[in-house]
Amino acid sequence: EAQVTQNPRYLITVTGKKLTVTCSQNMNHEYMSWYRQDPGLGLRQIYYSMNVEVTDKGDVPEGYKVSRKEKRNFPLILESPSPNQTSLYFCASSSFGGVYQETQYFGPGTRLLVL
Amino acid sequence: QQPVQSPQAVILREGEDAVINCSSSKALYSVHWYRQKHGEAPVFLMILLKGGEQKGHDKISASFNEKKQQSSLYLTASQLSYSGTYFCGTVSGTYKYIFGTGTRLKVLA
Numbered sequence: 001e002a003q004v005t006q007n008p009r010y011l012i013t014v015t016g017k018k019l020t021v022t023c024s025q026n027m028n029h030e031y032m033s034w035y036r037q038d039p040g041l042g043l044r045q046i047y048y049s050m051n052v053e054v055t056d057k058g059d060v061p062e063g064y065k066v067s068r069k070e071k072r073n074f075p076l077i078l079e080s081p082s083p084n085q086t087s088l089y090f091c092a093s094s095s096f097g098g099v100y101q102e103t104q105y106f107g108p109g110t111r112l113l114v115l
Numbered sequence: 116q117q118p119v120q121s122p123q124a125v126i127l128r129e130g131e132d133a134v135i136n137c138s139s140s141k142a143l144y145s146v147h148w149y150r151q152k153h154g155e156a157p158v159f160l161m162i163l164l165k166g167g168e169q170k171g172h173d174k175i176s177a178s179f180n181e182k183k184q185q186s187s188l189y190l191t192a193s194q195l196s197y198s199g200t201y202f203c204g205t206v207s208g209t210y211k212y213i214f215g216t217g218t219r220l221k222v223l224a
Contacts, residue, residue, distance in 0.1 A: 106156035
């Protein structure tokens with residue numbers, strides 16, 4: 001079954017304690033991305049990756065890091081989480097058909113609360 | 116700058132029709148439409164490519180006018196299952212992805 005998995009689904013942490021949210025896809029997609037969703041602000045892209053070792057900033061990259069060492073995995077790292085990073089996070093993947101992006105598949109989401 | 120959707124919210128009775136618009140201040144080369152149920156991940160509905168195309172399946176269709184930098188989503192004979200938030204989305208610049216502002220749709224029995 002084609003899917004994007006994220007772990008953990010729910011996470012409560014404290015300010016400053018480093019954490020990693022994992023993301024994995026089994027569709028051999030080149031493009032992977034992280035989004036955060038906040039009430040009234042919609043879905044905003046944090047980082048994206050066009051392929052292994054190729055990553056770039058989205059609209060809200062501050063306070064986040066990513067890496068793409070394998071095609072299937074794209075972890076999101078919060079080195080020193082702060083309360084303003086409390087949010088619902090989605091990982092997504094897709095392929096590119098030339099110049100346009102194909103269907104984007106989303107993981108189930110990770111609810112993060114930073115105290 | 117993210118595409119602006121209108122209306123922001125709409126309430127329908129079952130069987131009624133709705134149109135959701137997505138307008139961009141920048142050139143659009145492709146548009147995606149998604150539906151998101153509360154607390155769940157967005158689900159892809161359809162993609163429209165440059166060329167003024169129109170697409171649809173079941174009672175949901177969409178059009179794309181790249182000259183006007185607009186796309187519209189048409190929901191006909193709405194069902195309770197259509198309730199949710201609808202987003203348009205597009206690739207901006209060098210593969211950065213931007214979602215529209217979103218439209219909350221509620222279908223009542």
